[in-house]
Amino acid sequence: MFCHAAPRPRNAEATRAAILGAAQERFSKESYDDVGMRDIAGDVGVDAALVSRYFGSKEDLFASVLDSCSNGSDLMEGPRSEFGRRVAHEVIFKPSKEGKLKGLLIMLRSVGSAKAMEIVQRTGSERFFNPFAEWVGGEDAMVRARLAAAAIMGMAVSREITGGFGLNPEECKRMEVRMAGILQGIIDG
Numbered sequence: 001m002f003c004h005a006a007p008r009p010r011n012a013e014a015t016r017a018a019i020l021g022a023a024q025e026r027f028s029k030e031s032y033d034d035v036g037m038r039d040i041a042g043d044v045g046v047d048a049a050l051v052s053r054y055f056g057s058k059e060d061l062f063a064s065v066l067d068s069c070s071n072g073s074d075l076m077e078g079p080r081s082e083f084g085r086r087v088a089h090e091v092i093f094k095p096s097k098e099g100k101l102k103g104l105l106i107m108l109r110s111v112g113s114a115k116a117m118e119i120v121q122r123t124g125s126e127r128f129f130n131p132f133a134e135w136v137g138g139e140d141a142m143v144r145a146r147l148a149a150a151a152i153m154g155m156a157v158s159r160e161i162t163g164g165f166g167l168n169p170e171e172c173k174r175m176e177v178r179m180a181g182i183l184q185g186i187i188d189g
Contacts, residue, residue, distance in 0.1 A: 016054050018044045023065045028105040032062060032116035063119050069103030072128045075152075076135040084184030085176075091155045092165070092176045101160065104153065138189055148186045155179065 022043035026035045037058055041048040055061040078086055107124075110116035133145040159165060165172060 012054075015044070015046065015050070019046070019051055019054055019061075020064060020068055023061055024068065024102055024106070027062065027065055027109065028102045030109065032110050032113040037061070059115060059119060062116060063123055065106065066103065066120065066123045067127065069106065072132065072149075076132065080135075080187060081184075083187050084180035084182070087152060087183055088176045088179035091152060091159065092172055092179065101156075104156065136187055140189065144186050144189055148183055151179070151183060151186070 019040060023035075023040045026040055026043065035058075037051050038048045040061070041051045044051075051061065055064055075083075075087060107120050110120050129142065129145055129149070132149065133142040136145045136148070138144075165175065167175065
């Protein structure tokens with residue numbers, strides 16, 4: 001009589017998380033059009049059919065990847081009256097958060113794909129711009145939300161591309177004060 005080892009228990013949640021993590025990595029390093037479901041499945045060591053079973057189509061997986069990245073809700077935490085100061089300090093002095101950067105990289109790498117950009121635009125509005133505009137409130141809320149987001153993203157990308165701002169601590173502090181004033185002015189309308 002032979003003894004057989006019990007089959008390894010399946011953990012659907014862990015497998016789904018591993019697939020999502022592999023997809024995040026792929027989409028942050030390669031363009032949407034260059035990433036295949038088989039590539040992601042191979043990274044995890046599963047069959048491509050399993051990826052489809054968990055996420056559906058490549059478009060659905062991409063949308064799930066975007067949903068799993070930071071959605072910017074932390075911008076809306078804290079008093080509105082301190083928004084400019086709080087966000088400027090984070091952008092200029094705090095270490096980059098990997099989830100935020102990964103989401104930004106994924107969006108930037110998607111620019112060349114019409115299908116990916118459609119998903120980015122839809123999920124960006126649903127997940128970030130609409131709630132942010134509602135939080136901003138008042139006249140031209142969406143305009144002000146878009147302006148604030150553009151300023152924040154621009155500064156964050158600039159910091160990453162240049163490896164910092166190349167300024168001494170006093171210059172960084174002055175930049176923080178100016179950025180805080182600009183952002184608060186946008187939010188306050």
